[in-house]
Amino acid sequence: MTDRQRSDARRNHARILAVAEQEVAAHGANASLEQIARVAGVGSATVRRHFPTRQELLQAVLWQRIEVLCERARELTGAPDGGEALLTWLADLVTYCVGAKGLATALAYDGDPTGPNSCASAIEEAAEPLLRKAVEEGAVTPDVTVAELVGLIVGIAMVTEHHSEPQKAAERLFAVAVAGISPGS
Structure with a gap:
């Protein structure tokens, strides 16, 4: 993995987490993972790669x-x-x-x-x-x-x-x- 790929992965992780925090604040623990992916500008697979389960994302x-x-x-x-x-x-x-x-x-x-x-x-x-x-x-x-x-x-x-x-x-x-x-x- 190149430095560019790692920095993109770190940015995606941070963006997913920031959006997840907003979505959880607005919708609670049942916030839509698809909505989080959409707002973060990534695919659902990217969200799942960083946070394999809803529980891991919530934690x-x-x-x-x-x-x-x-x-x-x-x-x-x-x-x-x-x-x-x-x-x-x-x-x-x-x-x-x-x-x-x-x-x-x-x-x-x-x-x-x-x-x-x-x-x-x-x-x-x-x-x-x-x-x-x-x-x-x-x-x-x-x-x-x-x-x-x-x-x-x-x-x-x-x-x-x-x-x-x-x-x-x-x-x-x-x-x-x-x-x-x-x-x-």
């Missing part, structure tokens, strides 16, 4: 998004206000989960979502320093875990998924969860 889209969230957590770890940094990251997670349109749910049923190389483990590892700093500053109670916070966000995303304005509804529920329901909380 690549999910991992790309997870890597962005992990990097964001690492960036925010150095912020001066740990509580604010954690809330900013959780708000980013809300936005991601609302935009994923069932992708995380579709992937969760394939294998062990808590395995050592899973998305859940990557998220927890990246967000743990954020939570630890917020706890040290007294912004979060010490018994809260990243897994619980992520579970809360996933629940919010799932309950608002079919709302007429899912992002707005999810942001409102997140604000209620952060503020609490007791006056003076």
Whole structure:
């Protein structure tokens, strides 16, 4: 294979992945592979050569998004206000989960979502320093875990998924969860 062929393959892979992310955001985990190929400007065989199964394509889209969230957590770890940094990251997670349109749910049923190389483990590892700093500053109670916070966000995303304005509804529920329901909380 020549360097030209390899660079074309890399470009095709990146283009397919970018289009797949858009299509999954718009249509969920059942996004059409043929539509992805059409919009990416490649044939269906090219999509299948890069991603032999729908599951592999969905996992690549999910991992790309997870890597962005992990990097964001690492960036925010150095912020001066740990509580604010954690809330900013959780708000980013809300936005991601609302935009994923069932992708995380579709992937969760394939294998062990808590395995050592899973998305859940990557998220927890990246967000743990954020939570630890917020706890040290007294912004979060010490018994809260990243897994619980992520579970809360996933629940919010799932309950608002079919709302007429899912992002707005999810942001409102997140604000209620952060503020609490007791006056003076």
